Amino acid sequence: MKKAFWDRIKRFSGDLSREDDLLVVSHHDADGITACAIMVDLFHKLGKEVDFLVLKQLDSTTIGKIVDADKTIVFTDMGSGQLTLLKENEIEDFYVIDHHPPEEKHERQINPHFYGYDGGRDVSGAGMTYFVAKALGHEENAHIALVGAVGDMQDSEGRLHSLNRIILDDGVTQGTLKVKHDLRLFGRQSRPLNHMLAYASDPFLPGLTGNPENCIAFLQNLGMELTREKGDLKSYVDLTFKERKKLATALYILLLDANVPEFVIQDMVGEVYTLLKEEKGTELRDGKEFATVLNACGRQEQPEIGVEVCLGDRDEYWRTARGILQDHRRMLREGIEYLKGMGTERMRNFDYFDSRGAITENIIGVVAGMAYGARILDPRKPVLAFAEDRDDPSFLKVSARANWSLVRRGIHLGNAMRECSKPFGGDGGGHDIAAGARVPRDRRDEFLRCVDEIFEKQLKN
Template identity: 40%
Template sequence: MAADAPVPELATTAAACAERLLDADRVLLASHIDADGLTSAGVASTALERASLPFETVFEKQLDAESIAGIAEHGYDTVLFTDFGSGQLDIIAEHEAAGDFTPVIADHHQPADAETEYHLNPLLEGIDGASEMSGAGAAYVLARALAAESDAHDNRDLAALAVVGAVGDMQAKSGALHGANAAIVADGVEAGVLEETKDLAVYGKQTRPLPKLLEYASDVRIPGITNDERGAVSFLSDLDVACREDGNWKRWVDLTDDERQSVASALVQHAVKRGVPAFKIDRLVGTTYILREEAVGTELRDASEFSTLLNATARYERADVGLAVCLGDRGEALERARELLRNHRRNLSEGIEWVEQRGVEQEDNLQWFDAGDEIRETIVGIIAGMSMGADGVSRNRPIIAFARKNDEETKVSGRGTGSLVSEGLDLSVVMKEASQKAGGDGGGHDVAAGATIPAGTEETFIEHADRIVGEQLE
């Protein structure tokens, strides 16, 4: 088993977790609701079904004492937690000690100070859970172990969903997946479900018409093209490439390899002429992960677009739709997901515009805004991240966003950049410590994290967060 394991360091723990699940009469699968959580649930539920294990799936937006108590009330002897559970291990351990259920955890977040026997987490073996393995990756390692222990389908095909989860969890550092994630990619390539290629590193290559593809490509801002519809159209019209067909703009996937090379080269030349720094121009090309069994020209063909589609279902309390898409529903569920994505994009656009109009508050070491009821608490973090680099919003310091969760609670979201993380920023620590000072709790990853605090304690949170960020970046 260990020699054939996708991540050998986790093989022994994964086998023990798989054996515990196979000993259960039935399993309650509890998962997070973002793209990584949905793909984790997709991987785990497929593996459980193939192993002929009866199970039920529940989703939680946030795992806390109340939601864990609710999970216990389902009356299952065995509960499989995916993409969360490690950070709440102290609460889970209390339920285990009380005999409520036996937990099996497949997660990648920072563990709380407690122990349980069946705990699959890359951090426990020295593997970075923020950049080398996602929750879906942990679920995939468990799925492979389940297959090995039960002589079921080998589950290598589930590597495609695991990669979607990793990409959705922003683990593609410097344009590619690394570490244990790369081993999972290799599994998917070998299984014939994934293709790994070097390509233009912009979002929407499968679905967006070429002018919109370039206009909205904001990771590397190119003067005269980024956020400039006329400029993008003019740039494409001047190329010796057939960018239209029957009067309609082609998509990136409609171009031949030579045509793509011509457009990419011209884009680089344009960026150089407009003074874009070389290190930013290098980011125009990255690794693209293609799901070979999905239809060309759909959101599901590209891991980045697939993860965005899933995020749109999660942010609007339709995790059931996202899971159905993960499990292969290409009819009603996919259409509903696309509808939610259109609504999601509209809300993001309006949210970014709101931030640009209102501006952000600047502290010594961070910047922040309080959206109140103006921005949905499930998307305020995405808007915060997308706002970095916009007018009046710096990319050189982390951004904190508040949004009203209910009358008693405020949602806090923090976003940083890869360069800030390399300088010492760890927003998971910032969120956890500052929220606890304000009477709440939080956590997450170094580059993106969240918290919930009592309404009215925002100033206390900012005071402590600013101090902690300053200490980290000194």
């Protein structure tokens, strides 16, 4: 780490450690939940009074919950984009530990952007809180910080980089983490092998994705024993090294035969992170699956349960978290079925569907992303999914999704969402590959036409 940055973190941490009676305010995704837990754990260890609050977003509505807090507020995985909002609401007793693009400098803020690091790739919100804890002599949550980084998809190029690498190395040294080069299909710990293949969407496995019976036949053809001694189905982690290689090769050939581009196939293999202190075969044993549990808690509006699991509960909170994950998955399946039945509408440069309240706004983006991965949606076009805005029925929430080959051709969803929502009284933004917006329901069609034009221009350039 650059010395100037580490010095800054140490000064910041020193100031923070002199405070008491704190309120940690964090974001409701896996990165925010892990960041919150690392901070709360640190304050417990320092013997401080601490409370926490996990929010979907910090905006002019939700800020009401903290205006009268009368505590020192520590924002984690948020705050850098809301410094003006804090000023407007006369919130002065706060600290910000964030990795999102900052509005401006502030003496009570640490953010990697000011030191030449990329907050989208080099370090997550949880990673930043980890470094604060580390500066105060507490390195025991490296594995939790790793879950945050993976939750924010900072390993999407097949490995972790830069500051994330320091965290990973700390965990490996401490014996809480193991890193391996392996198949990166989701569910390697907790899903039966045939389901791991059947649910694979990144990449889509022709003939296998969406078809568990075919997957069994495929695996049997490879001569694999699918059941454990107890009679239940094996997961990927039960396979021997030889069997894993055999499976990887077979998948590789399957994709090559289907003319899947080389770079997509390459992405199937990369770093996988095992949390060595967690029980084998549980979601918590794998970095990516752990992050999914936390995201489910956030999406189902019970992020506190996720925080307790990160703090170490493997009893009642963990049982509840598993139940939430099941509910969440059921809702996603129902959403996908609904979408299959309804189909999409087509504009020139993208497809869209309006769920009209049948799919809630907190999962619509996930449903769109999954349907995309499973080829229920046409991968040659970006997709826009509409859901009702729960707080204001006269508004629609828009989730936009694309894929890497569209991004390579020039598509930038975030720019389109921003440019087309503002003129109609909404707001929006985000990444090239995933973005969102809010628009008044009665301006929907104008918004659609605007997006179509912007995509047209993006594809031309």
